[in-house]
Amino acid sequence: xxxxxxxxxxxxxxxxxxxxxxxxxxxxxxxxxxxxxxxxxxxxxxxxxxxxxxxxxxxxxxxxxxxxxxxxxxxxxxxxxxxxxxxxxxxxxxxxxxxxxxxxxxxxxxxxxxxxxxxxxxxxxxxxxxxxxxxxxxxxxxxxxxxxxxxxxxxxxxxxxxxxxxxxxxxxxxxxxxxxxxxxxxxxxxxxxxxxxxxxxxxxxxxxxxxxxxxxxxxxxxxxxxxxxxxxxxxxxxxxxxxxxxxxxxxxxxxxxxxxxxxxxx
Amino acid sequence: xxxxxxxxxxxxxxxxxxxxxxxxxxxxxxxxxxxxxxxxxxxxxxxxxxxxxxxxxxxxxxxxxxxxxxxxxxxxxxxxxxxxxxxxxxxxxxxxxxxxxxxxxxxxxxxxxxxxxxxxxxxxxxxxxxxxxxxxxxxxxxxxxxxxxxxxxxxxxxxxxxxxxxxxxxxxxxxxxxxxxxxxxxxxxxxxxxxxxxxxxxxxxxxxxxxxxxxxxxxxxxxxxxxxxxxxxxxxxxxxxxxxxxxxxxxxx
Numbered sequence: 001x002x003x004x005x006x007x008x009x010x011x012x013x014x015x016x017x018x019x020x021x022x023x024x025x026x027x028x029x030x031x032x033x034x035x036x037x038x039x040x041x042x043x044x045x046x047x048x049x050x051x052x053x054x055x056x057x058x059x060x061x062x063x064x065x066x067x068x069x070x071x072x073x074x075x076x077x078x079x080x081x082x083x084x085x086x087x088x089x090x091x092x093x094x095x096x097x098x099x100x101x102x103x104x105x106x107x108x109x110x111x112x113x114x115x116x117x118x119x120x121x122x123x124x125x126x127x128x129x130x131x132x133x134x135x136x137x138x139x140x141x142x143x144x145x146x147x148x149x150x151x152x153x154x155x156x157x158x159x160x161x162x163x164x165x166x167x168x169x170x171x172x173x174x175x176x177x178x179x180x181x182x183x184x185x186x187x188x189x190x191x192x193x194x195x196x197x198x199x200x201x202x203x204x205x206x207x208x209x210x211x212x213x214x215x216x217x218x219x220x221x222x223x224x225x226x227x228x229x230x231x232x233x234x235x236x237x238x239x240x241x242x243x244x245x246x247x248x249x250x251x252x253x254x255x256x257x258x259x260x261x262x263x264x265x266x
Numbered sequence: 267x268x269x270x271x272x273x274x275x276x277x278x279x280x281x282x283x284x285x286x287x288x289x290x291x292x293x294x295x296x297x298x299x300x301x302x303x304x305x306x307x308x309x310x311x312x313x314x315x316x317x318x319x320x321x322x323x324x325x326x327x328x329x330x331x332x333x334x335x336x337x338x339x340x341x342x343x344x345x346x347x348x349x350x351x352x353x354x355x356x357x358x359x360x361x362x363x364x365x366x367x368x369x370x371x372x373x374x375x376x377x378x379x380x381x382x383x384x385x386x387x388x389x390x391x392x393x394x395x396x397x398x399x400x401x402x403x404x405x406x407x408x409x410x411x412x413x414x415x416x417x418x419x420x421x422x423x424x425x426x427x428x429x430x431x432x433x434x435x436x437x438x439x440x441x442x443x444x445x446x447x448x449x450x451x452x453x454x455x456x457x458x459x460x461x462x463x464x465x466x467x468x469x470x471x472x473x474x475x476x477x478x479x480x481x482x483x484x485x486x487x488x489x490x491x492x493x494x495x496x497x498x499x500x501x502x503x504x505x506x507x508x509x510x511x512x513x514x515x516x517x518x519x
Binding site for chain 2 (some may be wrong): 030034053077149150152153155156158159160163165166167169209210213214215216217219256
């Protein structure tokens with residue numbers, strides 16, 4: 001199958017969704033990685049499974065259902081972290097396990113035999129419909145616009161949260177906005193790479209770009225380049241070989257990351 | 267003390283963490299343009315006092331005013347520059363040029379959604395020049411030595427043109443020669459810009475040579491006096507609770 005025939009057989013929505021996720025995943029991922037908060041993406045992704053289960057029971061859109069649950073979890077995790085009731089990483093594990101537990105119970109209650117758990121876990125971008133792409137485009141635009149608007153503040157907080165707060169930045173509000181953006185990112189990525197691989201797409205391209213040891217903006221652009229290359233190549237390869245799209249995308253990104261480790265610095 | 271306006275005023279400030287009293291009824295005033303070294307044993311409340319001044323935590327009782335205002339209001343727009351030792355640990359992997367690091371220090375003055383103007387860029391260049399790091403602007407922060415990183419972090423704090431500079435053990439892990447240059451820079455900033463400096467350190471002898479005043483803190487203020495009056499074996503024994511011995515360092519030039 002050629003690229004043209006692939007595009008004409010109805011995979012264009014997959015391509016569009018993949019590109020949007022490929023751009024916004026490292027856009028948020030760079031802040032997660034530099035703040036050593038990468039596990040947040042994984043936690044929200046697991047929590048979004050509960051959203052998927054709710055969508056199954058109620059018939060609500062998968063992306064919107066996952067979005068509501070992820071935002072609720074993201075804000076709760078941030079509040080717990082802010083109030084220092086438990087350590088930050090403990091809060092993440094609590095929500096990750098809690099989300100999975102809720103999803104397991106709801107899925108067992110739903111008792112639907114046609115439920116495709118594998119596509120939720122590992123992505124199923126081929127069957128994405130134009131309605132879902134429209135939601136992904138809209139939410140992706142919200143994330144992109146917000147990050148552009150708050151870019152310098154988010155960089156400041158990533159460098160040192162305390163220094164940023166001492167300087168007078170509204171760190172608490174900015175943190176809340178950021179975790180909500182991460183929740184949006186997770187919900188739009190479910191169809192593309194699946195809940196188990198979302199974190200990888202946010203973290204691996206950024207980690208590879210960091211190996212080049214360049215400035216923040218350059219690192220971000222390189223990470224977006226790696227992410228887009230991984231998504232497009234992953235989609236093409238998975239389509240040709242009829243293998244999991246999410247897994248292939250992440251494997252391409254992982255390959256680039258391993259190559260980046262070969263770069264030597266003085 | 268000078269007749270300058272009061273930059274920082276602590277009025278019967280106490281801070282308790284659970285059953286533990288960290289600060290107990292601390293009152294002090296720091297006029298603008300003073301260089302104050304804050305010394306005391308671990309757990310004596312030095313960092314807690316700084317965090318209250320920075321508006322990061324609220325005292326259990328009493329109040330602190332920065333230029334007559336609550337710290338959370340006073341710090342808006344970048345009145346206070348803050349340098350801690352934490353960034354140095356993260357700095358080795360953080361993907362940013364020196365220019366980007368310094369610009370992030372200017373961010374609080376600009377406003378959300380606004381871009382860096384020519385004035386902002388000039389202020390960042392001025393801060394880099396002041397600390398003698400203009401030639402490092404395009405270098406990667408993580409590739410710098412500990413001393414160079416501290417210079418850049420001071421430039422970052424200065425980029426917002428603060429009236430107060432607060433430093434929390436910023437010379438930890440920095441070699442002796444870099445420390446001397448670092449202290450020289452602070453003296454210059456204090457004299458030329460009339461910058462109020464609060465410097466927390468364990469290095470009592472060095473800070474006594476550098477600062478104008480010493481504030482000795484161990485839950486309470488034990489001494490708030492001119493630096494030259496402070497250093498003695500008696501004060502060291504009181505500070506660290508043991509048989510302290512005076513050793514004189516030689517300056518390397």
